Amino acid sequence: MASNAPTFSPLYRQIKSLIVQALESGEWRPGEAIPSEQELAARFGVSQGTVRKAVDELAAENVLVRKQGKGTFVVSHHDPRQFFRFLRLVPDDGSLTQPQSVPLDCWRAKAGQEAARVLQIPVGDPIIILRRVLKFSGKPVVLDEIYLPGEVFEGLTLDTLKEWKGSLYSFFETRFGVRMLRAEEHIRAVAADRMAAETLGVKEGTPLLSVERVTYTYNDRPVEWRRGRYLTTQYHYHNELT
Amino acid sequence: MASNAPTFSPLYRQIKSLIVQALESGEWRPGEAIPSEQELAARFGVSQGTVRKAVDELAAENVLVRKQGKGTFVVSHHDPRQFFRFLRLVPDDGSLTQPQSVPLDCWRAKAGQEAARVLQIPVGDPIIILRRVLKFSGKPVVLDEIYLPGEVFEGLTLDTLKEWKGSLYSFFETRFGVRMLRAEEHIRAVAADRMAAETLGVKEGTPLLSVERVTYTYNDRPVEWRRGRYLTTQYHYHNELT
Incomplete structure (x- = not known):
């Protein structure tokens, strides 16, 4: 077993960290299958049951996905089923059209106090700010302002963004190898x-949903901070409480 | 095995339904321990592994909770850890004071089209409507209007509500044997x-979070429909996306 495995945690947790390390290093890429539980057990020198327990947790966390009879795969943002994992806004009439992302602008800046704190980078470090609109059936419904650590997203430009046809997270995954694993959102009503x-075509002062999100990649590292404004007259944020 | 077990589903799922039936009938009450996996295996005539798989799912769904070295218990709304399972509003400053529920009024009505549809009862059936305020540190932050099926909550009055010191769901659990298992929320910004x-002490037109919730008990039966208005200037709705 690798000597840098963390101590004082159950064996399956240590195996879980080793699998995460391999994922993070790009050994297995999004959309690809990982080795069988038998092969992983041999590699790490543990029982198949221990590997299974580690994989169980990673599947519950949406890092890996088991496909019956096919194996275990690295979750990819290209998978259409992943799309509404991070966007909880749905039309009231129940229609399920994929919204279209329209980039507005993109510029470089230095991290201020707040961006530095949220993104866990030093104040003054380069960041990229981008704004985009999400259109549902051609109508603007969401205005997002997105703050990204410049080091991770080096080379991101408005033109490359505009050329991309898929979701923003599939763009981040393909171009920068960044996988979004979980996010925390703070939701409020604002004017x-x-x-x-102007962007959403409503009067100033109209109540909008403010959705502030911090998104994390491997090892709970924040890689995106965004502030969204959602127009909720014909759409709502859907949440399931269990 | 009981003859009324559903067919065409994996064995552990059938055991799961039998456990849910026992919970629903009140054989094991909230806060109480259920029999050991060994005893359940003997009762249902299946292996302990099958019982464990059923209990695993019920634990993942927050119906049961395993306590190390003590056994498996029926989740109760009296458990303080259950409180924020259904209330996602938290103060911006991170303080964690338990809000206080103040009932305003409570009256009887007949279900209109919408209440009947949501609560899955016939139009014209008795319903109970109650309004209450949630105060955080003495300040009104949430105004809830709650629609309940009259048959399930027979005998609920403003006085019994006012006498209760705990949460509304612990009141429902104790007085009416109703357990809230999951909920769906539709969130918007409204004026x-x-x-x-008047209730929240703000100007008319102030943006508020509108949180519409349908809450389900066993067998996905809706037992509550509520419309909340949350003041989010110093509080936010917290959501985790995984």
């Missing part, structure tokens, strides 16, 4: 400021 | 109407 009002 | 504005 539309002028920019949001 | 405060006069009643919400």
Whole structure:
């Protein structure tokens, strides 16, 4: 077993970290199958049951996905089923059209106090700020302002963004190898400021949902901070409590 | 094995339904321990592994909770850890004070089209409507309007509500044997109407979070429909996406 495995945790947790390390290093890429439980058991020198327990947890966390009769795969943002994992806004009428992402602008800046704190980078480090609109059936419904650590997303430009046809997270995955694993959202009601009002085609002061999100990759490392404004007259944020 | 077990589903699922039936009938009550896996295996005539798989799923669904070295218990709304399972509103400053529920009024009505549809009862059936405020540190932050099926909550009055010191769901559990197992919420931003504005001490038109919830008990049976208005200037709705 690798000597850098963390101590004082159950064996399956140590195996889980080793699998995460391999994923993080890009040994198995999004959409690809990982080795069988038997092969992983041999590699790490543990029982298949221990590997299974580690894989169980990674599947529950949506890092891996088991496909019956086919094996275990690295979850990819290209999978259409992943799309609404991070976007909880759905039309009231129940229709399920894939929204279209329209980039508005993209510029470089230095991290201020707040961006530095949220992204866990030093104040003054390069960040990339981008704004985009999400259109549902051609109508603007979401205005997002997105803050990214410049080091991770080096080379991101408005043009490359505009050329991309899929979701933003599939773009991040393909171009920068960044996988979004989990996010925390803070949701409030706010009055539309002028920019949001103009972009979404409503009056200033219209109540909008403010969705502030921090998104994490492997090892709970924050790689995105975004502030969204959602117009919720014909759409709602759907949440399941269990 | 009981003859009324559903067919065409894996054995452990059938055992799961039998456990749910026993829970629903009140054989094991909230907060109480259920029999050991060995005893359940003997009772249902299946292996302990099958019982364990059924209990695993019920634990993942927050119906049962395993306590190390003590056994498996029926989850109760009296458990303080259950409190924020259904209330996702938290103070921005991170303080964790338990809010206080203040009942405002409670009256009887007949289900209209919408309440009947949501609660899956016939139009015209008795319902109970109650309004209450949630105060955080003495300040009103949430106004809830709650629709309940009259048959399930027979005998509920404003006085019995006012006497209760705990949460609404612990009241429902104790007085009516109703356990809330899961909920779906539709969240929007709306402008405060006069009643919400007066209750929450803000100007009419102030943006508020509208949280519409349908809550389900065993067998996905809806037993509550509520419309909440949350003041989110110093509080936010917290959500984790995984």
